[in-house]
Amino acid sequence: MEYCKKCVMPDTKPGVFLNDEGLCNACRTQKSKRTIDWEQRQEWLEEICAEVKQSHNGAYDCLVPVSGGKDGFYQAHTMRQLGMRVLCVILAPHLPTTEGIFNLNNLVKKLDVDLIKVTLKPSVYKKIRKKTFLQQGEPNWAEHYSTYSATANIALLYEVPLIVWGEDIAVEFGGEQNTISKPDAIDIGSNDAVGSKTIYNWLDDDISKRDIFFYKYPPLEVLKKIGVKAIYLGYYHFWDGYEHYRIAVKHGFKKRAEGTLSGNYLDYDNIDEKLCEINIWLKYIKFGFWRPTDQTCYHIWNGYLSRKEAVKIVNRLQNEFPKEYFNDFLRFHNITEEEFWGTVERFRNPNLWNKENGQWSLKYPLQ
Secondary structure, three states, rough: OOOOOOOOEEOOOOOOOOOOOOOHHHHHHHHHHHOOOOOHHHHHHHHHHHHHHOOOOOOOOEEEOOOOOOOHHHHHHHHEEEEEEEEEEEEEOOOOOOHHHHHHHHHHHHHEEEEEEEOOHHHHHHHHHHHHHHHOOOOOHHHHHHHHHHHHHHHHHHOOOOOEOOOOOHHHHOOOOOOOOOOOOOOOHHOOOOOOOOOOOOOOOOHHHOOOHOOOOOOOHHHHHHHOOOHHHHEEEEEEOHHHHHHHHHHOOOOOOOOOOOOOOOOOOOOOOOHHHHHHHHHHHHHHHHHHHHHHHHHHOOOOOOOHHHHHHHHHHHOOOOOOOOHHHHHHHOOHHHHHHHHHHHHOOOOEEEEEOOEEEEEEOOO
16 A cells, blocks of 8 residues: 655555655646646537527426535536536435535525436335345445436436536546546546446345336436537536635635534535435545545645645544534445444455454554
């Protein structure tokens, strides 16, 4: 386990590798981003929007997936500024936070957009989440996959010609699926957040194929035949989460009232629902890093934080357990605390962890 010399990302993250200079994928991407002509990229985006508006007579020009978070605010705001008729869509969280509800309402009100909520049947959603937790150590797989699938299906149902996603996570943050930045996001249903599996990997006798419409990503040939396109806004705009937060605040976005969650450095990042923190924390068990590494890397990449500062922050925060919504997680998945910790230990990476006097610690601490 080695760490990037410029940020604090370890090479245990799937798809990340350090070059001869000790730099990770994301740091190399951030360096190349400084050479891009962003004014030209903006012109290309304006051309796409002009083409859509000229050729499409439907109710909406573009579909923007949102959660009530800062990036969704930025995406919807940007497309409204370009004169697009925006339809927003959300895969409604089953356990939203107070801030999540407030921010989503403000997004609709302040940006003046229509919003469709897709709420998955709880009986099926809970079963899939529980399976992916117990068998893959990744309970939010169901949420990630259904977000991509539901959004594409809504575009087909409402005949919306353009889906506007945020960043390409593999390029922006370092990952497996892509190493070269691209504008086309039509194949997002197989990105790093979901991998190569589909909903059919999780079906058995207790889940019917008739219950999985919003879990099925439409065939690419169907999307292309109907004329649905998808882009990454991050290809056309320099992606900066803190700048998105500042813009969202101007439109009524509020950070977490009680401050940062356990293990978090930022108090405005991923605060809209209660089930994601355990999923992110499981990266610590499997790969040796989680929220504090991700969040400090965001700030290093965009020039708000030094590596020296990040090392101190990560070492201070990474051993905190996301306790705030832990009991909600257990109740939602109908599992005991004993079953939870037993599952955690099955996924603990023995190559990364030592146990001494009953306490686990990383074999390769960040320095």
